[in-house]
Amino acid sequence: xxxxxxxxxxxxxLFKKSMAETNVDCPKITNVERLTGDASTRxxxxxxxxxxxxxxxxxxxxxxxxxxFVETQKFLETHKIKVPKVIHTDLSKGYLLEEDLGDVTLLKxxxxxxxxxxxxxxxxxIINELVRIHSIPLSEVEKSHVGKLKFDFEKLINEIDFTVDxxxxxxxxxxxxxxxxxxxxxxxxxCKRLSSQKMVCTHRDFHSxxxxxxxxxxxxxxxxxARLGIPQYDLASLLEDCYYDLNEENRELLKRMYFEKxxxxxxxxxxxxxxxxxxxxxxxxxxxxxVGSFAYIYHHRKDHRYxxxxxxxxxxxxxxxxxxxxxxxxxxxLFNLYYDS
Numbered sequence: 001x002x003x004x005x006x007x008x009x010x011x012x013x014l015f016k017k018s019m020a021e022t023n024v025d026c027p028k029i030t031n032v033e034r035l036t037g038d039a040s041t042r043x044x045x046x047x048x049x050x051x052x053x054x055x056x057x058x059x060x061x062x063x064x065x066x067x068x069f070v071e072t073q074k075f076l077e078t079h080k081i082k083v084p085k086v087i088h089t090d091l092s093k094g095y096l097l098e099e100d101l102g103d104v105t106l107l108k109x110x111x112x113x114x115x116x117x118x119x120x121x122x123x124x125x126i127i128n129e130l131v132r133i134h135s136i137p138l139s140e141v142e143k144s145h146v147g148k149l150k151f152d153f154e155k156l157i158n159e160i161d162f163t164v165d166x167x168x169x170x171x172x173x174x175x176x177x178x179x180x181x182x183x184x185x186x187x188x189x190x191c192k193r194l195s196s197q198k199m200v201c202t203h204r205d206f207h208s209x210x211x212x213x214x215x216x217x218x219x220x221x222x223x224x225x226a227r228l229g230i231p232q233y234d235l236a237s238l239l240e241d242c243y244y245d246l247n248e249e250n251r252e253l254l255k256r257m258y259f260e261k262x263x264x265x266x267x268x269x270x271x272x273x274x275x276x277x278x279x280x281x282x283x284x285x286x287x288x289x290x291v292g293s294f295a296y297i298y299h300h301r302k303d304h305r306y307x308x309x310x311x312x313x314x315x316x317x318x319x320x321x322x323x324x325x326x327x328x329x330x331x332x333x334l335f336n337l338y339y340d341s
Contacts, residue, residue, distance in 0.1 A: 001034040003045060008032045011056050014095045015047055018088040024097070025051055046100060054087065057096040067091050068145070069224035075144045076226075079136045082129060082219045084212075101219050107208035107243055116247045123246070123254050126211060126218055126238065131261045133220075134200040134231050138266075141201045141228065149227035150199060156191040156285055160184050163292025167310075171295040172341040179333070186330040187288075190281045194230055197278060198268030202229035206237040208244045231258075231267050232275075232282035240283050242290045242313045255279065283320050284327075287313050314338055 003011070011032055018024050026049035035044040035055070045056040059067065067089070076083045085099040106126070113119050141147045149155075164184050168174050203210075203223050210222040235258055239251050246254075259267075259275050269275045291313045294306040314335075321331040 001036065003032055003034045007034070007045075011045055011047065011058075014090055014093065015054075015056065015097065017090065018097045022088045022097075024054070024087060025049070026054075027051065053100045055084075055098045055100045057098060059094040059096060061094040062091040065091050067096070067224075070096065071145050072223050072226050075146060076133070076220070076223060079132075079140070081133055081136075082217060083223065084219060084221060101212040101214045101221070104213040105209050106211040106213065106218065109213045110208065110244060116250055119247055120250045120253065123238075123250065124257070127254055127258050127261070129218065129220065130203075130206065130234055130238065131258065133203060134234070134262055135266055136201045138200070146201055146226045147228060149225075151195065151202070151227060151229035151233060153191050153195040156195055157184065157187065159289040159292070160187045160191065160285065163288050163295070166292050166299055167295040168337060170299050171310075172337060174337055174341070179337075183330075183333050183337075186333060187285065189326075190284055193278065194232075194281055194285060197230045198266075199228040200231050200266060202227060202231075202233045203237075204229070204233070206234040207241045208238075230278060230282065231262060232279045233286060236279060236282045236286045240287055240316060242287065242294075242309045242316070245312070280320060280324075284317060287317055287320075291317075 012029060015024075015026075015029065019026055026047075028050045029047060030050055031046075031048040033046050033048070035046055041060075043058045045058070047054045047056055057069075059069065070086055070089060070091070073083050073086050077085075084101055086096060087099065088097040089095060106122075110119070110122065113122060161184055164180050168180055168183065174180060203220065204225040204227055205222055206220075210220065212219045212221055235255070239246055239254060255276075256272070259272055267275070269278065291310055294310050294313070297303050297306050318331070318335060321327040324331075
């Protein structure tokens, strides 16, 4: 996508500053192209040079020289997690110059996977990287800015409130405030259980569009919202991805593999049965939040691309609630609204 002339001039000015202050190898800028945006408000551009290419991110300017992406990148890189290099920044202008990882997301790579055995192999390598993220010592996480944020009860229930607002209220057009409040309250026991467990460093948005393939390696992106949370948050984000329907047999094998690889002293859960119960709770909270995000993007940006994932996500929630006596009230309320709308 071709950027506006003013955008290009702004990027070229900042990029030339990077060339002057770092070892950026660019004898000549041959092209600047705007990359297709994700669900965030950040803007990305590829600067092509005669020898290689770089990615420019334009984020909100920061006057205090703090940027959550930059700080989290440093933290993860220090702990040997595969993340893109940040080459240069001018945070007062919201400018970040990053390593170019190419255009192949995990989701795109999966389009050429033609057997469940190959699918398992792909996800196995990603599970191994996730175990490394979650195994970062808690003492190190708590000393960093990542440890200042967590998925406590308030954060988890705020995400439920967000979805009820944007999906139930604005997207489905339900204006019964009492009904919406009762739906939020159905999630209280779930969020209380999730927020009372031992926590690890979570990515917070660990799905197939936030994992890039560079050569034979998978690289993690979009990690700026990392915070403390239970391990199942990222695991459910990956295995219950609203963009990709993982083979059910592989899902169960990968879930068990993750549980066996992450040391018990890290996750703090007594056995696989408790792990599964919390996974179910996390699936419900995480996928419901994703539905809210899709509705939010449509409401504010009229971006139709994400609408197709709402139906898939809602059916995933329905399946997770079947034959679960403690969820009967939640399921009935939610799907009466959804199917009648």
